[in-house]
Amino acid sequence: MSALTGATSAWQSFSAPGSADFTIALREPIVIVPGIAGTILQDANGSEVWPNIKKMLVSPSDNYLDALTVGASTIRAAAILKTVTLVVGGVTVLSDDFYGNLIKAFANEGYVEGKDLFTVPYDWRLDIDSSVSALAGVIARARAAASSGKINIIAHSMGGLLVKKYLATVAAATGAPASFLDKLVLAGVPEIGAPYAFKILDYGDDLGIPIVSRDEVRRIAHSMPAMYELLPSARYAAVAGSYMHDFRGGGSVSLDHAAIARFLAGVAGANSDPALAARADAFHLTIDTAPVAAPNVYTIVGCGKPTIAGYDLYDNGVVDLEWESGDGTVPEVSAMDRENNSHAYYVMSGATGIDHTGLVSDARPVALITSIIAGTAGAGGAGTGPVAPGSPAPLPQGISSSAADCATQSAAASNDTTIEFGIHGVGTGTAVNAIAFGVYDASGNYTGVTASGTALTGIPGSDYEKIGNNIFVIVPAGGRYRSIERSTAPGAFAMKVRGYRGLMLDREATYLSVPLVGSSSFAELDFAGFGGDMDLHMGRKDGANGMSTPMFQNIRHPDSVLSAPFTKKN
DSSP: OOTTTOOOOOOOOOSSTTOOSOOOOOOOOEEEEOOTTOEEEEETTSOEEESOHHHHHHOSSOGGGGGGSTTTSOEEEEEEOOEEEEEETTEEEEEEESSHHHHHHHHHTTOOBTTTEEEOOOOTTSOGGGGHHHHHHHHHHHHHTOTTSOEEEEEETHHHHHHHHHHHHHHHHHSSOOTTEEEEEEESOOTTOOTHHHHHHHTOOOTTOTTSOHHHHHHHHTTOHHHHHTSOOHHHHHHHOOSEEEOGGGOOEEOOHHHHHHHHHTSTTTOOOHHHHHHHHHHHHHHSSSOOSOSEEEEEEEESEEEEEEEEEOGGGOEEEEEEEEBSSSBHHHHTTTGGGSEEEEEEHHHHOOOTGGGTTSHHHHHHHHHHHHTOBOOOSTTOOOOOTTSOBOOOTTEESOTHHHHHHHHTOOSOOEEEEEEEEESTTOOGGGEEEEEEETTOOEEEEOTTSOEEEOSTTOEEEEETTEEEEEEETTSOEEEEEEESSSEEEEEEEEEEETTEEEEEEEEEEEEEOSTTEEEEEEESOTTSOOOEEEEEOOGGGTOSSOEEEEEEOOSEEEESSOOTTO
16 A cells, blocks of 8 residues: 555465565664764854864964863864865865765665764764763664664774773673674774874874864874874784884984883973873773674775884984885774774775775775675675676775785885975974975975965875974875975975885985075975986075076085885984
């Protein structure tokens, strides 16, 4: 009988009693748990504090974010962050997806937010323990909507640590894993922390939004307990070794976990809180080695993309970065720490360009996640082709179920795949913030810092990192690039250009103590590969004389050019 028209059809008999003519699948509700910075935060009046893109655009210092300092004001979690979009004069100048594409993908499958699709806004600044109740409340709503009695959870980044803590709490209270949980998907979760968090605390970061002030983030991050919980734990050191090496004064010391905490607490102006570091250690002790209390765990790991894995400290504030395989934020070794207890999938981040945020926003891993929930996820190597009818769906291009593919995507590189331009301020008073540095590609795209101090990553596949008195621009190899250093004060800098084959350092050219005598000084490198012209062209641009382009007066040859095999730390 039609509920709309009241029309009826003739009775149709089916097969014999006890046999099934058709089945009705009961959809299991889904709970999505975002990572750090993935929840919109509001003040007591309901005004958006994070991210508030419009205010961020007009505020040179972004000091309105001071309200995010823990204890400074009342902050509430409003909603999960779907997209960040900024339109100026009808032109879209910024458009980044966070969890919008993932939610839309499930909506296309018939899920409805608030009915069988739930999200977990939480205050990502606070101790992860304090957000367990927010997660528990949403899970209770999802369970109430579960006709089958089962739900699924998808957790990204720090959200995975929150879910693990919640499940440990349930197991401790009941003596058994959560019986209501069917599938748990952990995407890009820093199981045992990430050295990138040290960068946020010590040097600042944009938290995935390019126009945010990194210095402002650094100032407020030291009050956030959750930021300390993202630091590499003691288990990280046991699994991957030290992520900080001190070569100052001619020494060579690998700092252990306790020494790194002391170093962070002693950074001038950092206002690091040793109590928060100790609390983070206690948090990780409860979840790092305990099995995840869930029946079906699926781990999605990004690998092959250069990811900060360590810091080498030298005299005069010089810092070098160490790179390892990962998703650009979380090292593979941390995201894989749970792989023996799960069904693991590997996103070839180095080959596809899919980064940490892309693990839940790019169409390929989103398709994988929806197929996991549907129970149709396939297996096989990266880019698996069609399969026989009735078999599980093939994995999306660039995703594999074999950890070996993570290694082969780097090992297969016959030439340099990544170029790193590193600038280090040297000498007294020669801070990198007195040097405007950036790189252009052949199409005029720019990655570097603007005159206003904003960092841009306009070159496709590029990255920009500022580590204290050091700037790094990372670009894909194979193109022609023009690096430009312009001083805003007298001083000098050192420059290193490095080629990486996969994740192995392959070649390096070094320029030591390059002088810039004033605000009109330029140094420019036209880079077309290590086999081409590696001379640094020195000059000036004198606006008083009406010069529209720099006048080059000197040429600086590299002080050294090395080819593999060699050791970077020497």
